[in-house]
Amino acid sequence: YIFYTDWMWTSFVVFSISQSTMLAVGAIYYMLLTGVPGTATYYATIMTIYTWVAKGAWFALGYPYDFIVVPVWIPSAMLLDLTYWATRRNKHAAIIIGGTLVGLSFPLFNMVNLLLVRDPLEVAFKYPRPTLPAYMTPIEPQVGKFYNSP
Numbered sequence: 001y002i003f004y005t006d007w008m009w010t011s012f013v014v015f016s017i018s019q020s021t022m023l024a025v026g027a028i029y030y031m032l033l034t035g036v037p038g039t040a041t042y043y044a045t046i047m048t049i050y051t052w053v054a055k056g057a058w059f060a061l062g063y064p065y066d067f068i069v070v071p072v073w074i075p076s077a078m079l080l081d082l083t084y085w086a087t088r089r090n091k092h093a094a095i096i097i098g099g100t101l102v103g104l105s106f107p108l109f110n111m112v113n114l115l116l117v118r119d120p121l122e123v124a125f126k127y128p129r130p131t132l133p134a135y136m137t138p139i140e141p142q143v144g145k146f147y148n149s150p
Contacts, residue, residue, distance in 0.1 A: 012107070012114070019071055020106035023047070024099040027080055031094070037085040040098075044077035066117050072109040076102045 027040030048070060055068040083098035 012111070015071070016107035016110060019073070020076065020103050023073055023077060023106065024080065024102040027077060028084075028095055028098060031081075031084050032091060037081050037088075040077035040080040040084070041074060044073035047071075047073050069114060069117055071106075072113050073106070075109050076106040079105055 023040070023044060027043045030039045030043060031037065051068065051070045055065075055070060058068050059065055079101045080098040083101055084094045087093035087097060
């Protein structure tokens with residue numbers, strides 16, 4: 001409860017900045033390298049599928065399905081592709097305008113996405129953190145136990 005309420009806004013901001021930067025920088029790099037509009041959407045689709053795989057892996061480990069929320073990269077990437085197409089003659093405009101559109105739209109799409117997740121507090125209380133398996137349980141060190149022994 002404390003973790004969720006204290007870190008909810010911070011984590012949303014941190015993830016929004018890092019993931020929109022990852023999308024914009026990565027996709028613009030590929031678009032400028034290949035010169036193919038539509039690359040950002042392709043890049044975002046790959047990241048979305050990768051996150052679906054990660055979501056399935058965490059679910060297989062026993063975590064609730066809502067534990068991983070797949071970010072909405074594709075609409076922001078489509079805006080980036082449209083910007084690149086519209087500013088084909090000016091690479092700097094593609095970077096500045098496209099990067100701004102991604103930076104503004106990505107948090108918006110993800111806020112809507114996160115509002116659709118069922119109550120995170122309920123999930124946190126219903127699925128407490130699992131305990132470590134026996135083979136990973138730390139053993140107290142036995143240093144000095146027999147030091148004074150004959």
